[in-house]
Amino acid sequence: MKNKTLKMLIKRKTALAGAIIILIVVVSAILAPVFSPYDPNESDLNKRLLPPSWDDEGSSEHLLGTDHLGRDILSRIIYGTRISLLVGIITVLLSGIFGTVLGLLGGYYRGFLDSFLMRLTEVQLAFPFILLALAIMSVLGPGLRNVILVLSITGWVMYSRLVRGEVLLLRELEYVKAAKALGQKNGKIIFGHILPNVFPTIVVVGTLRVANMIIAEASLTFLGLGVESRIPTWGSMLADGRGYITSAWWVTAFPGIAIMLTVLGINLVGDWLRDVLDPRLKTS
Amino acid sequence: MTRTLFNRNRLVILMLVVVLIFTGCQAATEGDNNGDDTEKVLTVLQGVDPTTMDPNMHSETPTANVDRQMFDSLLDQDDSMNIVESLASSWEMQDETTWKFYLRDDVFFHDGVQFTANDVKFTIERIQNPENNSSQIGNYSAISEVVIEDDFELIIKTAEPYPLLLVRLAALRVVPKHYIEEVGQETFASEPIGTGPYKFERWVKDEHVTLVANEDYWKGSPSVKKVIFKPVPESAARVMALQAGEADIIVNLPPHQVSEVENDASLSVGQTNSTRFIMLVFTTKNQLVSDVKVRQAINYAIDVDSIVNNIFSGRATPTAQPVANFDLGFDSNLEPYGFNLERAQELLSDAGIAEGIVINMGSPSGRYPMDKEVAEAIAAQLGSVGFDVNLSFEEWGSYATNTLQGQQKHDVWLIGWGSSTFDAGSTLDFWLNTNLITAYYQDSNYNPVLDELLNESKRTMDDQARESLYHQVIEIIHEQAAFVPLYQQVDLYGLSQRISWSPRPDEIIRVFNIDWNE
Numbered sequence: 001m002k003n004k005t006l007k008m009l010i011k012r013k014t015a016l017a018g019a020i021i022i023l024i025v026v027v028s029a030i031l032a033p034v035f036s037p038y039d040p041n042e043s044d045l046n047k048r049l050l051p052p053s054w055d056d057e058g059s060s061e062h063l064l065g066t067d068h069l070g071r072d073i074l075s076r077i078i079y080g081t082r083i084s085l086l087v088g089i090i091t092v093l094l095s096g097i098f099g100t101v102l103g104l105l106g107g108y109y110r111g112f113l114d115s116f117l118m119r120l121t122e123v124q125l126a127f128p129f130i131l132l133a134l135a136i137m138s139v140l141g142p143g144l145r146n147v148i149l150v151l152s153i154t155g156w157v158m159y160s161r162l163v164r165g166e167v168l169l170l171r172e173l174e175y176v177k178a179a180k181a182l183g184q185k186n187g188k189i190i191f192g193h194i195l196p197n198v199f200p201t202i203v204v205v206g207t208l209r210v211a212n213m214i215i216a217e218a219s220l221t222f223l224g225l226g227v228e229s230r231i232p233t234w235g236s237m238l239a240d241g242r243g244y245i246t247s248a249w250w251v252t253a254f255p256g257i258a259i260m261l262t263v264l265g266i267n268l269v270g271d272w273l274r275d276v277l278d279p280r281l282k283t284s
Numbered sequence: 285m286t287r288t289l290f291n292r293n294r295l296v297i298l299m300l301v302v303v304l305i306f307t308g309c310q311a312a313t314e315g316d317n318n319g320d321d322t323e324k325v326l327t328v329l330q331g332v333d334p335t336t337m338d339p340n341m342h343s344e345t346p347t348a349n350v351d352r353q354m355f356d357s358l359l360d361q362d363d364s365m366n367i368v369e370s371l372a373s374s375w376e377m378q379d380e381t382t383w384k385f386y387l388r389d390d391v392f393f394h395d396g397v398q399f400t401a402n403d404v405k406f407t408i409e410r411i412q413n414p415e416n417n418s419s420q421i422g423n424y425s426a427i428s429e430v431v432i433e434d435d436f437e438l439i440i441k442t443a444e445p446y447p448l449l450l451v452r453l454a455a456l457r458v459v460p461k462h463y464i465e466e467v468g469q470e471t472f473a474s475e476p477i478g479t480g481p482y483k484f485e486r487w488v489k490d491e492h493v494t495l496v497a498n499e500d501y502w503k504g505s506p507s508v509k510k511v512i513f514k515p516v517p518e519s520a521a522r523v524m525a526l527q528a529g530e531a532d533i534i535v536n537l538p539p540h541q542v543s544e545v546e547n548d549a550s551l552s553v554g555q556t557n558s559t560r561f562i563m564l565v566f567t568t569k570n571q572l573v574s575d576v577k578v579r580q581a582i583n584y585a586i587d588v589d590s591i592v593n594n595i596f597s598g599r600a601t602p603t604a605q606p607v608a609n610f611d612l613g614f615d616s617n618l619e620p621y622g623f624n625l626e627r628a629q630e631l632l633s634d635a636g637i638a639e640g641i642v643i644n645m646g647s648p649s650g651r652y653p654m655d656k657e658v659a660e661a662i663a664a665q666l667g668s669v670g671f672d673v674n675l676s677f678e679e680w681g682s683y684a685t686n687t688l689q690g691q692q693k694h695d696v697w698l699i700g701w702g703s704s705t706f707d708a709g710s711t712l713d714f715w716l717n718t719n720l721i722t723a724y725y726q727d728s729n730y731n732p733v734l735d736e737l738l739n740e741s742k743r744t745m746d747d748q749a750r751e752s753l754y755h756q757v758i759e760i761i762h763e764q765a766a767f768v769p770l771y772q773q774v775d776l777y778g779l780s781q782r783i784s785w786s787p788r789p790d791e792i793i794r795v796f797n798i799d800w801n802e
Contacts, residue, residue: 043664045587045594049540068540068595069660224649229660230675243520247540 008276018268025262029081036075037063040232044070049248065250067240073250076232077258083233084262087148087217088210094152096206099159100198104190106160107167114164121157129154130219137225144227147220151213162205166198200277207270211263218259234259324800326511326783328793329522329534331650333490333515338473339457340411343419345702345791346535350493350513353795354394355457355478358385358404359450363788365610365706367450371399371458371479380445380745381428387436391502393460394477394484401438405430406461408440416469423452445745451705481506481796490515495795503796508783511795517650526551526778533785533793536653537776539597545778554777556787557601559608560702562652564662564768565715568726570695572643577635579765582696583621584628585669586662592771595657600771605758606701606715608772610789612747613708613754618762620769628669639670646694648684649677653773659698690721700773704790708754713738716757716766725766734760 009015028035048070051058058065064073106114124132133150140146170176171194179189220226221235229236234255241251330346339351360370372385391399408430411418426446431439442449458479464472476484481503482495493513497506514531516522522534523541527548537545537553545551564582566573573579588602604620607613643666647659656677663673676694678686686692687699703711714722717738718731725731734757741753761767777787785798 041664041667043661045590045661048594068657069664070594224677229677230663230673243518243538244540245520246523247544 005276009272012272014268015272018265018272021261021265022269025081025085025265028078029085032079032082036072036078037061038072038075040071040076040079041230042071046070049244049251051248052250064254065248067237067251068244068248073237073254076237077234077254079232080234080237080255080258081262083144083227083231084214084217084259087144087151087227088213088266090148091151091155091213092206092209094148095155096159096202096209098152099156100163100195100202102156103160103163104167104194104198107164108171108186108190108194117160118164121161124154124157130216133216133220134223134225137220142225142228144231147217147226150220151216155209155213158209159202159205162201163198166201167194170194170197204270204274204277207266207273211266211270214259214263214266324509324782326508326533326795326798327531328511328513328795329516329525329531330513331515331517331519331522331536334487334493334513336473337476337484337487337493338459338469339476339478340407340420340459341416341418341473346515349791349793350495351457351476351478352480352792353482353495353511354476354480354484355459356391356480357454358456358458359454361451361454361790363786365789367454370454371404372453375450378439381442383440383442383449384433385438385440387438388502389436391479392500393463393479394498395460395463397460397462399458399460399479400435401432402435403458403461404438404456405432406464407456407458410459410464420455423455426452445743447742447745447747447750448705448707448710451707455704482511501796506796507799508795523778526780529780531778532780532783534778535775535791535793537778538653539595539599539776541778542597542599542776550781552779552781554779554785554787555599556775556789557609558702558773558775558791559610559704559706559789560652560700560775560791561603561606561608561772562655562658562698562700562770563606564696564698564770565692565724566696566766566768567692567694567724568766570693572637572641573695574727575635576764577631578637579768580621581628581631581635581637581669582666583765583768584624584631586665586768586770587623588620588770589623591658591661595654595661596771596774599774599776601774603769603772605762606767606769607708607711607754607758608703610706611703611708611711612706613712613751613758615755615758618758621765625669632669637670640672641670643671643673643696644694645673645675646683646692646697647675647677648680648698651680651683652700653776655698655700658770662698688722690724692724696768698770702791707750708758709738709741709750712754712757713742716761725761725764727764730760730764 009019047066048068050062050066052065053060053063062072062074064077067073067076102117106117133154136150136153137146140150176189176193179193217226218233218235218238221233222239224239226235227233237255238252241248244251330349332346334347334350335344336342336347337351339355356371358371360368362368371388371391373388375383375385377383387401387404393399408424408427410416411420411424412427414421426442426444426449427440428443429441431441433439440449460477463477474487481498481501483498485494485496487493491514495511497509499505516525519536519538522531523537523545525531526534526545529550542553545553566579568574592598592600592602602620604618605615609616645659645663647655649656659675659677663675666673701711714720716723716725716734718735737753737757741750744750744753775787775791779785782801783798784801788794
């Protein structure tokens with residue numbers, strides 16, 4: 001089975017490309033101190049705004065150039081993978097677990113709990129996501145922990161609605177009814193029988209959401225309401241370079257490309273996962 | 285059902301597109317400045333919109349830039365900041381606390397009513413009235429009485445000798461008594477009339493203020509017939525608008541874009557030394573920076589020359605004191621601490637400061653040219669002598685309020701200071717006099733001496749004697765490293781070649797002095 005999945009991955013060239021990108025990002029994040037040529041916060045004002053090394057005025061010491069404080073852009077991008085991945089994965093886990101549990105309970109038990117949860121999600125969905133996140137951030141104040149908190153709070157709704165919809169379908173199926181008839185406890189039915197069947201859907205959505213969360217973190221940080229400025233992140237690199245966009249394009253271009261590639265990679269893999277895991281597509 | 289919904293959405297989008305297209309058209313016709321002189325419009329881009337049209341109720345340069353076109357002050361300052369006549373054509377000091385002013389009898393407000401001494405008295409008392417809550421109240425609190433002799437002569441008395449009186453009166457924009465009494469303060473603040481070279485036409489909040497020439501102005505008819513002030517917060521966007529021919533003057537041109545503007549044949553760069561200087565303030569009641577050795581070490585650890593040369597491309601002047609070089613009291617012999625890493629580390633180890641100690645640093649972002657970059661560079665430099673710098677950027681409104689209310693909690697924080705009095709007294713008093721909540725430097729050994737020197741300077745009318753008092757104050761705070769004076773700003777403007785104008789050190793744009801080049 002595993003071998004077959006791997007073969008399918010290799011057959012789908014786009015998915016393979018996505019997987020390679022993700023691999024590079026993950027390895028960079030883990031081995032950032034090994035890979036990055038400089039300390040990401042080391043600044044040398046005498047070397048500020050150096051263009052990339054292939055430019056005539058560039059220096060071979062700084063492959064992707066330096067920013068407005070003379071910090072090495074390549075090193076900052078490599079360290080930036082840590083925050084992007086951390087925020088992406090943790091927020092998806094937190095909001096995924098929370099949303100899934102509530103969706104399972106609501107869908108299975110129905111009644112007041114269900115109506116309450118669904119009204120709550122509708123209220124929250126009525127707000128544009130980024131607006132809601134901005135509003136909460138401006139109350140809580142900037143910081144990495146708060147970013148994760150806010151993105152988790154705003155993200156759970158999606159899973160909750162999705163899971164609840166699936167559960168409504170599954171709870172009427174014969175095997176669930178059979179389990180009930182055999183006298184199994186509700187908890188066992190929900191987490192033992194229903195959850196495994198919802199799980200593939202959650203995995204697909206969760207994967208794609210990692211990309212959204214990376215963009216959301218970068219947006220919040222870009223707007224000055226995200227991760228604190230002493231931690232190098234792609235969002236803050238974009239914000240820093242904004243004022244220099246006409247005279248030093250590389251300060252914004254490279255973190256922008258980094259975000260784009262990472263998100264692309266995750267989306268390619270996510271699409272492929274959907275095709276593999278969706279039973280309806282499998283039969284055809 | 286879904287079909288009608290889709291159609292409705294399409295209709296909404298279509299309407300939005302149409303609206304956008306028409307908005308675009310309007311902007312284009314407004315920016316279309318060709319044709320003869322009477323249709324030429326001068327456009328000024330500032331970072332922010334004015335907060336009010338009432339010249340007596342604010343203390344901000346961008347707002348003053350608009351109201352200064354519509355109002356005249358009792359006295360004025362020329363481009364070299366000397367006190368010159370304006371609405372008052374001459375004046376004399378009768379004794380140390382009594383001044384007599386002779387007013388012009390050929391000045392009329394925009395509604396045709398003649399300007400008289402009543403308007404001056406009304407203006408001063410309006411600012412002094414605590415109910416009006418004017419931020420300028422402190423500037424005129426020294427005035428004890430305004431006596432009208434006749435329509436064009438008046439006497440101003442101060443409670444004690446007040447050396448700054450004339451400078452304060454050069455900032456006193458005189459407002460029309462009859463009009464304010466008729467329409468009320470609120471209407472006046474949105475539809476003002478004054479005696480100045482430009483009349484108010486329209487103010488669309490956060491979009492533009494439009495003023496038109498006052499052809500009957502007492503100094504003569506202005507050559508620019510119409511001027512528009514627009515707020516554009518992003519400096520890069522201001523530069524783009526200038527390059528696209530949509531603006532004639534843009535403020536706070538970033539130093540790294542100077543060459544870009546200079547290389548454009550249709551543009552030029554205006555530059556002048558500003559009265560504004562940037563410094564770091566220590567909150568000395570915080571344990572870490574209460575030790576003079578730590579403060580001196582921080583002075584030694586910061587490479588101001590490198591900041592000035594690299595971030596500002598040399599367009600700023602390193603300074604050794606929290607006083608501008610235009611001010612009476614500036615000590616031109618005083619040298620900055622200078623960058624000396626070894627000395628800094630030595631002092632820190634003397635003071636028993638361990639490597640990795642956390643220092644909290646604060647800074648605004650976007651308020652002053654390159655302020656964020658400077659703060660980040662300083663944080664990196666303090667990091668290299670062993671501090672773990674916790675730098676936070678704060679929104680300007682609350683940062684300014686905290687500063688003014690003595691509430692800044694950071695160990696060390698960045699602030700800019702531009703005084704319009706051209707006398708070191710107001711600045712030194714603000715930051716050092718323990719009667720004020722803004723005295724962040726607290727040291728029981730030196731505060732009594734400093735207070736005594738500052739209070740004496742306020743009563744001293746003789747310029748030389750006052751200067752020597754200021755020098756003594758500056759010497760003490762330099763030795764005690766009460767601040768980290770960084771640099772005095774150079775103001776940079778992007779200009780179109782259509783106009784000839786030179787900037788002033790007080791950041792005020794006098795549109796009356798601008799001429800078209802063709």
